[in-house]
Amino acid sequence: MADDPCSANVGWSIVAGAGADSTLAGVLAGFLIVAATALLTQWNDRSDSDTFALFASGVPALTLSSYLFTVLAGSQPVPAYCKQMWSQWLPAFALLLIGAAVLLCGLGWALVSYSDNLAVKLLELNRPMNRVEETRRFFISLSACLSLGGTTAMTCWLIAASVVYLKANTSRNFWGVAYNPHFEFLHIKWYPLFFVFLFGLYVVVRSAYLVIWRTLDARRENVASCTRYTPGVFESRAAVDVQKYRTTPRTAGEIRNFAAIAVGTLIADLSTRHAVQDRFSPKTTCGIIGLMFIGYAIARLAYCGLIRFFGPALRKQPTTVSFDDADAKVQGTLSTEKPEDAIRIKYSVRRLSATSYHVVLFAIVGTLFAAGLTQAWFWAGTGVALFLGGFYPACILLGLSYAVPSGPATKLPEWKTWRGSSLLP
Numbered sequence: 001m002a003d004d005p006c007s008a009n010v011g012w013s014i015v016a017g018a019g020a021d022s023t024l025a026g027v028l029a030g031f032l033i034v035a036a037t038a039l040l041t042q043w044n045d046r047s048d049s050d051t052f053a054l055f056a057s058g059v060p061a062l063t064l065s066s067y068l069f070t071v072l073a074g075s076q077p078v079p080a081y082c083k084q085m086w087s088q089w090l091p092a093f094a095l096l097l098i099g100a101a102v103l104l105c106g107l108g109w110a111l112v113s114y115s116d117n118l119a120v121k122l123l124e125l126n127r128p129m130n131r132v133e134e135t136r137r138f139f140i141s142l143s144a145c146l147s148l149g150g151t152t153a154m155t156c157w158l159i160a161a162s163v164v165y166l167k168a169n170t171s172r173n174f175w176g177v178a179y180n181p182h183f184e185f186l187h188i189k190w191y192p193l194f195f196v197f198l199f200g201l202y203v204v205v206r207s208a209y210l211v212i213w214r215t216l217d218a219r220r221e222n223v224a225s226c227t228r229y230t231p232g233v234f235e236s237r238a239a240v241d242v243q244k245y246r247t248t249p250r251t252a253g254e255i256r257n258f259a260a261i262a263v264g265t266l267i268a269d270l271s272t273r274h275a276v277q278d279r280f281s282p283k284t285t286c287g288i289i290g291l292m293f294i295g296y297a298i299a300r301l302a303y304c305g306l307i308r309f310f311g312p313a314l315r316k317q318p319t320t321v322s323f324d325d326a327d328a329k330v331q332g333t334l335s336t337e338k339p340e341d342a343i344r345i346k347y348s349v350r351r352l353s354a355t356s357y358h359v360v361l362f363a364i365v366g367t368l369f370a371a372g373l374t375q376a377w378f379w380a381g382t383g384v385a386l387f388l389g390g391f392y393p394a395c396i397l398l399g400l401s402y403a404v405p406s407g408p409a410t411k412l413p414e415w416k417t418w419r420g421s422s423l424l425p
Contacts, residue, residue, distance in 0.1 A: 006082035010168045014089040015077050022069035025096050029062035032103055035110070050349045051109040054403070057356040058102030061363040065095035068370050083169060084373050090165050090389030091366035097154040097161075098359060098393055104150030105400050108143030109352075112218075112405045115139035116344045123343060132343070133226040137219055140405065144215035147404045151207040151397050158397070159200035162390040163275055166192055169382050192382075193275050194288075196390065197268035203394045205260070207401040214348075214406035221345050221407030229343050254300075261296055265289045348406045355399035362392060 007013040036055040069092050075085055115136040122132045269285045369388055 006077045006079070006085055006168070010164055012164055014072055014085060015075060018069045018073035018089075021093070021096060022066045022073060025062045025066035025069060025099065028096075028099055028103055029059055029066060032056075032058045032062060032099070032106070035103075035106065039110070050352050051106060051113055053356045054102060054106045054109060054352060057359040058099045058106065061095045061102065061359055062099035064363050064367045065092050065099060068092035068095070068367065071370070071374060086165055086168050087385040087389075088370040088373050090161060090385055091370055093161050094158060094389045094393040095363060095366055097157055098362065098396055101150040101154045101397055101400055102359060104146045105403065108146040108150075109405060111139045111143045111146075112347065119343050129226050129229070133222060136222050136345075140215060140218050140222060143405060144211055147400070148208060148211045151211065151401050152204050155200060155203045155207065155394060155397050158390060158393055159196060162196045162200075162386060163193060165386065165389070166196065166382070167275070190272050192386070194268055194272040196386075197271045197275075198264060198292075199391070199394065201264045201268055203398050205264070207398055210398075210401035211404050214402075214404045214410060217407040217410045218345070218347065218405050221409075225343060225345050257296070258293065261292050262289055265292045346408045348408055348410045349403070351399060351402035355396065355403045358396050358399060362396060 006015070032055050036052055036059065039052045039055065068088060072085060072089055072092065075081075077085065115138075118139075119132045119136050122135065265288060266285065269288055366388060369385075
């Protein structure tokens with residue numbers, strides 16, 4: 001890093017690490033292609049179409065990430081172009097993280113689909129029902145571990161990458177000054193780093209909560225499908241506590257939210273002050289927490305008002321009721337398939353397709369953005385690069401948490417059922 005002016009005082013050389021990152025992205029892309037091909041060749045053997053779509057969406061992300069890292073590896077670090085190179089690196093690294101998360105979450109979906117097929121085979125062999133339930137519960141839990149690790153770990157790496165990017169963009173080298181290893185950073189403004197830490201912590205906590213919550217619903221549905229198994233009949237087999245959508249009391253929920261805001265703001269403030277090497281000030285921290293409370297209260301009141309006055313008009317309305325009538329009739333009649341197929345769980349996949357679309361969209365937009373910087377078609381500011389390479393990928397990782405296998409009775413937040421919300425990650 002001594003010969004790399006773009007890496008002074010940052011602790012990471014994007015040029016030196018680009019070759020290894022490119023190789024890693026290519027290897028992961030190969031794994032995804034093999035997994036997608038294996039699912040495609042077994043299409044007639046109960047392969048899941050949503051799992052195949054998720055695997056396929058990660059291929060362009062990892063492939064284009066490998067290409068962007070190759071471009072960086074061949075670049076010559078010059079002080080005048082350091083900011084441009086860092087702006088190219090951030091989307092490439094985010095694509096690598098998204099592709100790795102898609103691989104882990106896709107493996108989770110593959111394990112869940114395999115557990116359904118295995119449950120049918122165990123019934124054909126006249127295995128006890130408790131053995132079927134335990135086996136499927138193991139794969140559901142293993143899928144949760146993969147998804148939880150994939151979303152939270154990649155979010156943590158995304159936070160680290162965004163922090164390094166912000167630090168690098170405050171280096172004196174970016175202003176055309178001759179390289180000097182003893183140069184120190186200019187004063188780093190605390191609020192972009194604070195936003196990165198705070199939003200990153202929110203994504204980590206929210207992802208963990210969604211994965212655990214949806215997994216518990218899937219495990220309850222697993223028990224319900226085994227205890228209410230009726231050969232040859234497809235019917236709603238959700239457990240009673242799953243069918244009833246229980247919400248925590250509003251007061252307790254708000255207290256929990258305020259406590260989470262206080263703890264998250266404190267951790268983000270401490271992390272920010274450590275990053276900018278500033279002393280801890282309890283008075284300033286209390287003021288920041290107070291501002292976050294006020295901002296949350298305003299956003300909460302605005303959200304409640306939006307739901308009350310515009311919610312009925314924004315809710316997604318079915319185009320026709322004939323599909324609901326047909327589903328009710330089909331679920332109450334005898335199945336023409338094998339009797340053991342009634343043991344299968346109808347998992348909720350409502351957000352999986354939207355997330356897969358955004359993975360592909362991010363791969364295309366990120367590559368065009370990096371190509372534009374390479375050819376000097378435009379000059380992107382720090383905020384634009386941070387939004388495209390930090391905020392947007394974090395939203396996709398949060399969408400992957402919503403796409404974790406869950407029971408059919410699992411409900412989404414009310415705003416996610418409105419018209420147009422299906423386009424969000």
